Each structure stands twice: as C-alpha cells, then as structure tokens.
Amino acid sequence: MSLRDPHLLAREGNAFLGPNALWSRPKLAFFCSAKCPGEILLRVLKWVPTLAGRNDIVLASGFHTPVEREVLRLTLRQKTPVIICPARGLPKVLPAEWRTPLKEGRLLIATQFFAAAKRVTAVRAEQRNQWLAAHAEQILVAWATPGGRLESSLRDVPSAKRIPLG
Numbered sequence: 001m002s003l004r005d006p007h008l009l010a011r012e013g014n015a016f017l018g019p020n021a022l023w024s025r026p027k028l029a030f031f032c033s034a035k036c037p038g039e040i041l042l043r044v045l046k047w048v049p050t051l052a053g054r055n056d057i058v059l060a061s062g063f064h065t066p067v068e069r070e071v072l073r074l075t076l077r078q079k080t081p082v083i084i085c086p087a088r089g090l091p092k093v094l095p096a097e098w099r100t101p102l103k104e105g106r107l108l109i110a111t112q113f114f115a116a117a118k119r120v121t122a123v124r125a126e127q128r129n130q131w132l133a134a135h136a137e138q139i140l141v142a143w144a145t146p147g148g149r150l151e152s153s154l155r156d157v158p159s160a161k162r163i164p165l166g
Contacts, residue, residue, distance in 0.1 A: 015090050015115075018108035022083055027060045028163075029136035031129060031154065032067040033145040040143045040165070041067055045074075047166045052078040058108075060136060062087055062128055064120065067142060073097070081106045085132050087124040089115040126153040133157045140165060
C-alpha cells in the first residue's frame with residue numbers, strides 16, 4: 001500500500017493501515033511474555049478457537065513473542081478481526097499472510113510510533129504495551145514473567161479491565 005492509499009490514516013499522532021473502523025470497536029488486548037510455561041501455551045491454544053466468529057471484540061496485540069505470533073497465525077486463519085500493534089513505525093512491506101485479511105477488512109495495523117522508528121526496542125515494546133492497554137476495553141495477560149518487563153509495563157492496568165485465560 002502506498003502513502004496515498006485510503007486505508008492509511010494518521011490520527012492523534014497514531015498511524016493506521018487498514019480499516020480504521022476496527023480501531024473504534026471494543027478491543028481485547030492479548031499479552032504473553034516470551035518465556036511462557038508449556039501449560040499456559042496449551043491453555044492459550046484452547047482459548048483461541050473461542051474467538052472464531054465473534055464480532056463483539058477485536059483481538060489486539062503486538063504479536064511479538066512466540067506465543068503471540070502463534071495466536072496471530074491462528075486468529076488470521078479463523079478470520080477473527082485483528083489489530084496488530086508493532087513497537088515501531090508502520091511496516092513498509094507486509095508479510096504475505098497479512099495481505100488477504102487486510103484486503104478483507106479484518107486486519108488493522110496501528111502504531112503510536114513515527115515511520116523513523118524502524119526497530120523494535122525493549123523501551124518501545126513497553127510503551128506499546130501501555131498504549132495498547134490504555135486503548136483496550138479488556139486485557140488478557142496469558143503469562144507475565146514475574147519481575148519481567150511485561151509485568152512491569154502493565155502494573156498500572158486496572159484489575160477491572162483484566163480477564164482470565166479461559
């Protein structure tokens with residue numbers, strides 16, 4: 001998509017690529033630390049199919065860690081609406097598996113970072129997590145390593161927003 005594409009929109013310092021209407025829908029933010037116990041992974045894999053066919057929420061995440069990337073792969077396959085929030089500027093080249101969902105209107109890429117932010121850093125990931133948590137109606141943290149960056153970055157999220165892993 002080019003910069004003249006009608007699906008590319010900047011608003012409030014944020015940049016969006018895809019159907020902006022997804023940003024206005026209720027969002028379920030999904031987070032999982034990179035090092036996740038196997039039992040949590042199994043619970044996540046059982047939870048993902050429950051999102052299929054739901055139109056009341058959009059799943060949003062950075063989809064950066066291995067578990068988050070697997071959730072993205074599965075949700076795109078089952079046609080769940082998704083918002084990908086990279087901890088950098090909008091990508092210049094889209095992965096092939098993102099193109100069809102984007103064309104079908106069920107994928108939005110949203111970021112708070114300028115195009116010059118080309119690399120993901122730990123600081124940007126923390127900022128992205130806080131930004132996404134602030135914009136989500138619900139938050140599911142599958143696993144946060146005790147004392148880790150994810151746990152720290154989401155410390156101030158109200159418990160009323162948090163939902164348990166099914």
